[in-house]
Amino acid sequence: MAKIEDKETAILKAAIAVFAERGFWNTPTSLISKTARVAEGTLFNYFATKDDLINAVYLEIKRELAKELMGSFHARETFRDKMRDNWNRYIEWGLRNPEKFNVLQQISTSFKLDADVKAQGMEPFAEIERLARESIAKGEIHDYPVEYLGALMDTQTAMTVRLMAMNPQADYQRIGFEILWNGVAK
Amino acid sequence: MAKIEDKETAILKAAIAVFAERGFWNTPTSLISKTARVAEGTLFNYFATKDDLINAVYLEIKRELAKELMGSFHARETFRDKMRDNWNRYIEWGLRNPEKFNVLQQISTSFKLDADVKAQGMEPFAEIERLARESIAKGEIHDYPVEYLGALMDTQTAMTVRLMAMNPQADYQRIGFEILWNGVAK
Amino acid sequence: MAKIEDKETAILKAAIAVFAERGFWNTPTSLISKTARVAEGTLFNYFATKDDLINAVYLEIKRELAKELMGSFHARETFRDKMRDNWNRYIEWGLRNPEKFNVLQQISTSFKLDADVKAQGMEPFAEIERLARESIAKGEIHDYPVEYLGALMDTQTAMTVRLMAMNPQADYQRIGFEILWNGVAK
């Protein structure tokens, strides 16, 4: 049969859309395949189980986000600027992709990911922690555990996206970073 | 343990225990009733639907947490001390009640609560936002939107609990508050 | 709800009927519940899995057969008479209960029974082997391994039932026993 469109991609897209709307626990695989305009069985040709599909969705989104963020570290000079760039890109990506953002949050907090998938998803943050260590060495920011800084950055960004989505005209993006930076800077 | 226990309470307790272990989407009501040593049908005498039960669990935990935190605002003098007291009580409660903390997070992020239940659950934060407004008026902290401050306090506390649960000997509790306070103080 | 009729029995009976007609591998549980005039889910209240049901069917039939045969050993005097009585009862039961006989054969040859169920099903033959040992000691029959004699008795009886079912007017019942006895007698 003609591979007119990539079915795997169609399934992933459909999964993100319906997961965002109904929550992934509440979404039958039949709805995903229907949304993807694909037979019910086809889904399982690409993803052996629903859990595998969820892992794949997570990884797909994380990879897209990582690509979005990766550039930020090299485009700026100071650690503060790198961090702010990262902050801004994350938030803007989240606002541009509310479904993906939403699904990522869902999966992160309510699903037991495969260990290797989880590890892959964490890579992007390795870089930010490395930069934080450098900055600590230079005496720019306080000597806090970098894993705490990474987690803080992550949760605060996510929270900011959520608030901005509900209240678009507020100035949370600038304020949030100001608070974050003042919190850690010497 | 009380020998004769209200069945409703028994069901709520059982629900929290099994939700914490398996996730509430993954938990059949039959397991809850079994854990509560109550007939399957009995559960539905107290909670018309599973969704109602989830709402009730949420409210139950939120109320307990609120009671824990409420006192903090009056025991201290300055806003900083009130805030720190609140921070500490939240974290210590979370560490003492990992199941309840866990279930609260689950429900908050992956369940569509009834509007009125959600509203009731937010009450405790009204107080903290009121205090923040006072403090802003006194010029102690920056003039940031109080709803942002409330949300920040909430997510950062929760994140800190999670990290401390995984790494108990770390000093996250003190550090976290330091960052938070430095972030907002003038 | 009124327990007007024993549903468990109804399900077992229905299973035997449809297994006989279509083979148990080819029989959906939905057809069993439909035949038993019971909801699809009800079947699983009584038998956790289809495999459990098959084990139960096997045991049910074996027990009935055992009851039928058990008496035979005491009603007669000589070993030959006991054996012939057993032979006759088995065959007549098989002809009277073609469905049960058929299903028993099916399960015995094409299903991996639970170890304990298998063991329970074998009990009746312990007795015949014990009697064979006695008879050997008395010098009535040849000193052949009793487990071989038991298996021979079993397969030859079953084969005879099958042939008689296809060709009812033949004299296989008498002939078969004659061959069997002459084969083992001194």
Add this chain to the structure above:
Amino acid sequence: MAKIEDKETAILKAAIAVFAERGFWNTPTSLISKTARVAEGTLFNYFATKDDLINAVYLEIKRELAKELMGSFHARETFRDKMRDNWNRYIEWGLRNPEKFNVLQQISTSFKLDADVKAQGMEPFAEIERLARESIAKGEIHDYPVEYLGALMDTQTAMTVRLMAMNPQADYQRIGFEILWNGVAK
């Protein structure tokens, strides 16, 4: 092993192997084609349906067994020797080819073969029944219905193979024939 092997043969061999291991009801055609290192669709170029394949497997094995047994009738002089030769060859073939033996039993007892295939599979026994008739005429053995004798020979041989496979050091092969012969001889 032949490097280039007929795909049809490869499929038949693979089917026997996996049927023996998992039972043919439990074996998906996809596993057969995979085992045969052939595409899923290819199997259906040779066998229109799974049922057709099962029929073909049956016939293939029966033919091999027939070839093995056919010679026996001419290599010996007396009917007893022919019969014993047949008995021995069957048993030894069964022990040498446990998978084929197993699959043959499975299909014979749990599958509705096509009428013509069944007829073809029975041919070898026509010969033994013819010889039995001769022997009866000569007064060597009792005048029993030859179809009963054929069926007896078949089931008893099969049972003996099964027992020997489980208990290889026992003397069932010799004993079994002794019983069989004494049963029918005058």
Add this chain to the structure above:
DNA sequence: CATGAATGAGGTTTCATTCAT
């Protein structure tokens, strides 16, 4: 003839909910 992606009916099992007792 060979391939393997695609199909969708159908299989077993789960589970929230009902209701007669």
Add this chain to the structure above:
DNA sequence: TATGAATGAAACCTCATTCAT
């Protein structure tokens, strides 16, 4: 009010078969 057997829709997944390449 408490019970738990009964229900049946729906979930996930399998697999024989088709067919465009």
